[in-house]
Amino acid sequence: MRKIVLMMSVSLDGYMEGPDRDISWHRVDDEVHQDANDFVAGMAGLLSGRVTHDLMADFWPTADADPEAPAVMAEFAAIWREIPKYVYSRTLEHADWNTTIVREVVPEEVRALKERRDAELGPGDLALGGAELAAEFLRHGLVDQIRLYVHPVLIGRGKPLFPDTDTVTGLHLAESRTFGNGVVLLRYDVERD
Template sequence: MRKIILSASVSLDGCFEGADGGLDWHLVDDELHTHFNDQLRGMSAFLMGRVNYELMARVWPDADADPSSSGPEAEFAGIWRETPKIVFSRTLDRAGPDATVMREVDPEAILELKRRPGGDMSIGGARLAARFRQHDLIDEYRVYVHPVILGRGRPLFEPSDDRKPLALAGTHTFGNGVVLLHYKSD
């Protein structure tokens, strides 16, 4: 069965984005971007909320045509174009030619997606991840902790009464100080 993998960058104090919604504190250099590409290249789908999809769709479809793009950035543009997207939105009627819109997180529909053949699926966005967590649909967590304390911002995981035990699958420290914490669901 295919897995759903959450990959997210957070500050040391657990923020997914800054108080102003900004991500300018992310320390994504060529080493880390190459790692992201290696993780995402084999995914059968990107599962995204509308906001995340629209942000990504503004940048990545033709980023490899931008001479200022680094090698890993240009490579990701191709990965972005080639990977099907499932966008969860109540307001979008349709998305790009490579994207399917789903209105809600229907656990049975998601389990059916997981049963289909193909590579694992990557989920992005804190709000969407929270809805998937409510239904225990996330199989792996790859949390990239950036060496910065924001003080304020939106947390990756909102307060919840749901406890979820996880098993450590590995760690990795990148040259820029970012640490990957990789966990699997029990």
């Protein structure tokens, strides 16, 4: 069965964004971007909340139309347009770019999506993005792996990736990689009882 992989960037102090959704502190160079491209290209689909989806849909569909766009950005634009996307939203009425709108996180439906094999979804895991959606998936025990790009910066305040919880989730470090710019990739498998 495919995995659901939470894939996010965080500051060293655990924030996924600063105040006013600021992500200017992200240190994504060509090396980090290429790693993300390679990973996402192997995914069967992307799962995100409305805010994350809107941010992506506002930029990536035409990012490669800019002749000044770096090659890694142009490559990701093509990957993003083609990959199946599932956006979880109670309010979104329409979404383009190979996107399916899902109203609620229903664990049985998510498990069925993990098991689904057809021409639309194909092989590969499912990448999960967005703090609120990730919290909901974690609450239901639906996350199988966590892939964090930890940026070497302390931003002091903002939106934490992981909300307060009374649940302890065991993790097993499966991979770590340090990029030339100081970003560290940490990949953890979620331990199951």
